[in-house]
Amino acid sequence: MKNILSEGFNIEIDSLDDKIGRLKVFEENSSCSENDVIPQLNDISAGGNSEWGISGSRNNFVVTLDGEKAAEFAGLEKGHPGWGQYGAEESDNWLKLSQLVDEDSLVYGLGEKTRYMEKSGAVYEMWNRDTNGFYTHNEDPLYSSLPFYLVRVPETGGGGDSFLGIYLHQSERSQFAVKVGENSDRIGLAVKSPSVRLYLFLGGDIKKVIENYTKLTGKPFLPPRWAIGYHHSEYGKPCDQEEAIDLADTFREKGIPCDALYFDIQHMEGNRDFTWDREAFPSPEKLTEKLHEMDFHLVNIVDPGIKEEPGYEVYESGIGKDVYVRDEEGDNFSGSVWPGFCVFPDFLRKEVRDWWAEQNRKLLNQGIDGIWNDMNEPAIFFGRKQISRLASTIEEKTSRGGHLDFEYKHRLMNVREENTKSLCHKNDAGKKVSHEKVHNIYALYEAMATEKSFRREKPEERPFILTRAGFSGIQKYAAKWTGDNSSTWEHMKMSIYMALNLGLSGIPFAGADIGGFHGDVEPELLTRWIQLGSVMPFYRNHSSLDTIKQEPWSFGDRYEGINRKYISLRYKLLPFLYTEFFRTSRTGIPVMRPLFMEFPADKESYTTSDQFMVGNSMLVAPILERNSRKRLLYLPSESGRKISWLDWWTGERLESGYHTLDTSLDVMPIFVREGKGIPYTETVQHAYEFPDTLKLRVNRGEYHNTKARVPVYHDDGKSYGFARGNYFLGEFLIEGDHEKPKLEVNHNGYDPFWDKVEVD
Numbered sequence: 001m002k003n004i005l006s007e008g009f010n011i012e013i014d015s016l017d018d019k020i021g022r023l024k025v026f027e028e029n030s031s032c033s034e035n036d037v038i039p040q041l042n043d044i045s046a047g048g049n050s051e052w053g054i055s056g057s058r059n060n061f062v063v064t065l066d067g068e069k070a071a072e073f074a075g076l077e078k079g080h081p082g083w084g085q086y087g088a089e090e091s092d093n094w095l096k097l098s099q100l101v102d103e104d105s106l107v108y109g110l111g112e113k114t115r116y117m118e119k120s121g122a123v124y125e126m127w128n129r130d131t132n133g134f135y136t137h138n139e140d141p142l143y144s145s146l147p148f149y150l151v152r153v154p155e156t157g158g159g160g161d162s163f164l165g166i167y168l169h170q171s172e173r174s175q176f177a178v179k180v181g182e183n184s185d186r187i188g189l190a191v192k193s194p195s196v197r198l199y200l201f202l203g204g205d206i207k208k209v210i211e212n213y214t215k216l217t218g219k220p221f222l223p224p225r226w227a228i229g230y231h232h233s234e235y236g237k238p239c240d241q242e243e244a245i246d247l248a249d250t251f252r253e254k255g256i257p258c259d260a261l262y263f264d265i266q267h268m269e270g271n272r273d274f275t276w277d278r279e280a281f282p283s284p285e286k287l288t289e290k291l292h293e294m295d296f297h298l299v300n301i302v303d304p305g306i307k308e309e310p311g312y313e314v315y316e317s318g319i320g321k322d323v324y325v326r327d328e329e330g331d332n333f334s335g336s337v338w339p340g341f342c343v344f345p346d347f348l349r350k351e352v353r354d355w356w357a358e359q360n361r362k363l364l365n366q367g368i369d370g371i372w373n374d375m376n377e378p379a380i381f382f383g384r385k386q387i388s389r390l391a392s393t394i395e396e397k398t399s400r401g402g403h404l405d406f407e408y409k410h411r412l413m414n415v416r417e418e419n420t421k422s423l424c425h426k427n428d429a430g431k432k433v434s435h436e437k438v439h440n441i442y443a444l445y446e447a448m449a450t451e452k453s454f455r456r457e458k459p460e461e462r463p464f465i466l467t468r469a470g471f472s473g474i475q476k477y478a479a480k481w482t483g484d485n486s487s488t489w490e491h492m493k494m495s496i497y498m499a500l501n502l503g504l505s506g507i508p509f510a511g512a513d514i515g516g517f518h519g520d521v522e523p524e525l526l527t528r529w530i531q532l533g534s535v536m537p538f539y540r541n542h543s544s545l546d547t548i549k550q551e552p553w554s555f556g557d558r559y560e561g562i563n564r565k566y567i568s569l570r571y572k573l574l575p576f577l578y579t580e581f582f583r584t585s586r587t588g589i590p591v592m593r594p595l596f597m598e599f600p601a602d603k604e605s606y607t608t609s610d611q612f613m614v615g616n617s618m619l620v621a622p623i624l625e626r627n628s629r630k631r632l633l634y635l636p637s638e639s640g641r642k643i644s645w646l647d648w649w650t651g652e653r654l655e656s657g658y659h660t661l662d663t664s665l666d667v668m669p670i671f672v673r674e675g676k677g678i679p680y681t682e683t684v685q686h687a688y689e690f691p692d693t694l695k696l697r698v699n700r701g702e703y704h705n706t707k708a709r710v711p712v713y714h715d716d717g718k719s720y721g722f723a724r725g726n727y728f729l730g731e732f733l734i735e736g737d738h739e740k741p742k743l744e745v746n747h748n749g750y751d752p753f754w755d756k757v758e759v760d
Contacts, residue, residue, distance in 0.1 A: 006057040009076055013054045013063055016045050019202045020212055021052045023063060025076060025097065026195035036427060037348070037437045038171050039444065039473055041216050063200065070202055071164060072100040074186070081190035083123045083177050096190035099166065103185050104154045106606055107178050108594070109165075111146030111505045112482050114139050117497040117594065117609035119149070120179040123188075127173045128440050128469045130379035134486055134518065137494060143377060143483045144470040145440040146505040147174055148213060149187070150206060152596075152606070161600055165201035165209040167217070167472065171441045192436065206504075206597055207589050214506050214588025218476035222585040223509060225687040225717030226297050227370070227464040227479070228577055229259030230567050231540035232551070233299075235517075236266050240280035241287050248294050256552050256564050257571045257685045260297045262372065262542070267300065271339035272307045274314055274362050288367025295686040299370035299466065300363055304378050304446060305342030308334055314359055318345065323352040325435075327385065327422045335380035336387075344378055347445035348425045348438055353452060360453035370464035371450050373478070376443040377469045383422055443469035447477040460719045466538075472506060475588075479509035479538050487516030487547070492529050493624050497609050499536055503590025509581075510592075511538030515550040523555035524626060524665065527562050531668040532622040534566040535573070535614050537581075537591045562666045568683040575679040575694060579713040580615040582722075582729075591615065598673075599636035608634050617676030617710075619645065621661075621669040631661045631669060638674075645671040646699035648678075653702050672699040677710035677734065681754075688717060694754035696741060698734050708734040710741075715750050725749040734759055 001014035005028060012024045053064040058076040062069055076097040101107075107119045114137045115122050122138075126145035135142070147168035152161055168174055170191050177188035189196070199216060203209040214220070232251070238244035244261060251258040269275040276284050288298055306315050306324075318324055319332075324343040327333040332343045346352050360371060423435035447467055454463035465478040474480065482498050485491045495512035502510040514533040515521045521529075521543070530552065533539045543550045552563035570577075580591045589597075593613040595605035611621045611634065621633050635645045635656050642656040648670035661669055672678055677698035681691040698708040715727035728750045732741040741759055 002052065002054050004054055004056065004061065006059075006061075006076075009058045011054060011058070011061060011076070013052045015050065015052045016199075016216075017212070018050045019065075019208070020044065020216065021063065021065065021070070021200040021202075023054075023198040023200060024195065025095070025198075030194060037433060038169065038441055038471075039448070041169070041473075042218060044215055065202060071166075071200060074098050074100055075188075081175050081177070081188070083175060083180070083188070083190070093194070094190045094192050095194060095196055096188065097196070098183070098186040098188045099151075100186050101151055101179070102154055103179075105179075106152040107149055107187065108152070109146070109149040109501055109504045110176060110178075111144055111148075111507070112142055112480070112498045112502050112510075114142065114494050114498060117500060118606075119501075120184070123175055123177045123180060125173070125175050126168075126440060128377040128443065128471075130375070130377050131483070137490070143468050144443070144474075144480065145174075146470070146472050146502070146507070147176070148472060148505050149176065149178075150209060150504060151187070152206075162202075162204040163206040163209045165203075165213050167199040167201070167213060169197045169199060169472075171437050171439075171471065173436065173440075206600065207587075210504065210506070210589055211587050214475070217473045217506055219588050220475040220506075220508050220585050221477060222462065222582060222722065223464055223479065224462045225574070225578055226259040228537070228574070228581060229539070229687045230257055230570055231260040231262065231299070231538075232258055233262030233264065233540055233542040234549075235264045235543065236545040238263070239266055241282065244287060245290055248291055248296050250551075250553070252294060252685065254553055254560070254564070255685070257567050257683065258296065259687050260299050260370065260540075261291065262299045262301070262540075264301050265303070265338055270307065272309075272312060272314070273302050273305075274359050284366045292367065295688065297369035297464075298367065299372050299464065300368045301372045301374050302360065302363075302450070303337065303375040304344055304347075304373075304442075305335070305337035305339065305375065305380075306345070307339035308332075308341045308343050315343070317359075318343065318355065321351070321355055323349075323355050326424045326426075327383075328424060329385075333423050334384035336382050336384070337375060337380060341384055344380075344423075345446075345449075346425050347442060347449055348427055348433060350428055353445065353449035356446070356449035357453035357456055360450055361457050364453060364457040370466065371453075372466045373443065373446055373450060374468050376446050376467060377439075378442055386422060441471045443467055444471045444474050444477075447474055451477045462718060462720060470507070475507045475509070479511075480507050481510065481538060481540065481542075482512045484517045484544075485513050487519040487521035487525065487543075487550075489525060489624065489626055491516055492525065492532065493610065495532070495536075496612060496622070499592055500590075500594050500609075500612060503537075503592050504594070506588060508584045508588075508590035508592070509537050511536045511540065513540065513542040515541055515543060517542055517544050518547070519544075520548045521550045522626070523559050526550050526555065527559050527566075527665065528623050528668075530563045531566045532620075534570040534668075535592075535618070535620050535670070539570060565666065566668070571684050571687070572680045572682065573678070574684075574687060575681060575712060575714070576615070576618075578717070579679065579711055582713040582727075583615075583711075595619075595634075595636055599638060601639050602636040604634055605636045617673050618648075618678060619671045619673065621671075623663055623668060629663055631663045633659045633661050633669060635659065635671065643674040644699060644702045645673060646697070647671060648697070653699070655702075672697060674699050674701050675706045675708055677708045677732070679710055679712045679732075690753035692753075692755040694752075694757050696732055696734065696757065696759045698759060700734065710734070712752075714752050721750070728752050732757070 003012040125141040467478040637656040710732040729747040
């Protein structure tokens, strides 16, 4: 460990691994002890052979690795960040500093932020926040907080571009001012805390940086195979048991593949968690049995708010075990959400997480296959005491003939913000912890508790948990969707770079509500979104109450046929996608990738944000404009060399560079990279239907003189058997035009599903 003392601050750097350093900043007479609130990071303190160093003062200090500059910081001081963002009150005690960067550097990551792919020119706040579906590309903050970013350092001296990753390991509210205005040479960091803990990841290669970041925060979970199929959901539907079975019947009768049906809060009795409306759903066990017979899986919504109602079993159980968050007066905090006034489990405590796992047990024993954690920022409409006090103040003022001035308007508009100041948590030692420290990690602890229920009740089955909110590390437990979006072309475009930056921030299993949640979707928009979703990691169609239907068959035969084609494509590609999910679970490198991740030497790939790669072999160029019949396409070069790209649909080969494509409504351009291939099958109706033929679509180059490699992974798609070696992993090598593909087996602990292999 190396350190400097400067004007009241202690700045330390120590090594965790060859390319991972930990930077701690705190006041000289205090300490920067391990955070006792955030879940523990993985232990990677192997040391390594490299040496980290530090020199300078609080005004400007340099971090070095083996004598070479790794990062430079300036402006360390206490005080309000001064960037004018939501929630940063003047009276708050913040610690801030800036990382100095090249003006030409590019910045990525920071989670699901809406503002374009590259993040320069804006301030981003880390504070989990429920918003509405009418947000624009400038909306911030949103549902989750992922304080990790990547800086691309431009080429110097012919050494090639490199990346530096920085992770702020703090759960408190924080802000990142990324190259804003005159400060285009710096990234400002501000934390509402007396200390700062940063982890630095050097690697040159962006993949290595992300690999090391997820080595520290956790590798993504490997989902069950059904979870990467098509999911269908609608707020308000199905409204009863018969309608749920009819919906499943319609998918199967129309030959549109589907693996999961969702049950939003309409399935509950009065919106109470872990209940069913027994008039509409008289026998959940028979419902799950019937849908399982049809090869469907069921996912139920569970919000953290427990209805405050004597006689409600879950509420009474929690009262008896003292599991709820308190307010500043020591009472159970009461806040309004969908069921009415609710209390909220204090997931910070292990005993509460155990209690929550026991509550989920009821659903799992009824045959529910997945849990959908919504409203877990936590979203609270208003607190009982807060709204009561505000109402009394307003009544008193207006009764004296006064009017509501800006002070009261501000308080009314920010009553949700006031809620969070009223919440008090306890840790396992019984010590009080402010909600300011717990807020951003509340959903992470809830996911841990939910995963525990699966481990207890279905120990041999891989869980599926879907979350709206989250923090770094949630990738170990849950998939992430981008919240309540809108049925607009703008939101479909935003879903691409939101999912890409989630992947760069360690959360690869991500996606948006297909078709949009709020508002009525246009037929063309739904079809284009179903096309886009067919190759994104998480694939769920979800819409709001009182909007028009957006089932794949809602707009007539023409659209239904195209929608069937692309949902079927998803299922043809399951061998490919499942292989990529397995690789992601080992490396942390996302399934869905920006072009520059695969083509770092291609400068155009850094400015192309409306296309993406799936794995390292498939390029997708979705159609994102209404009535568009042409598409400007960019196909990257590889290490300065032009390569060929194989059109998935036509078999035509195009060379690296710009092209203008003619595109009809039924075509979303997809290309296979030279030297690569895609494993696929004929279409199936669900994830556990396996044809006997595995097909390989390969691109051996324009003159068929490039070797093509195609990796394939397979296991039972359900259990943890893969962790015990029960899986197959191999790679097909295709060389000659008429030669059979050669199979190199890396691991042979499970029988492949195919009997024969065909190359096309």
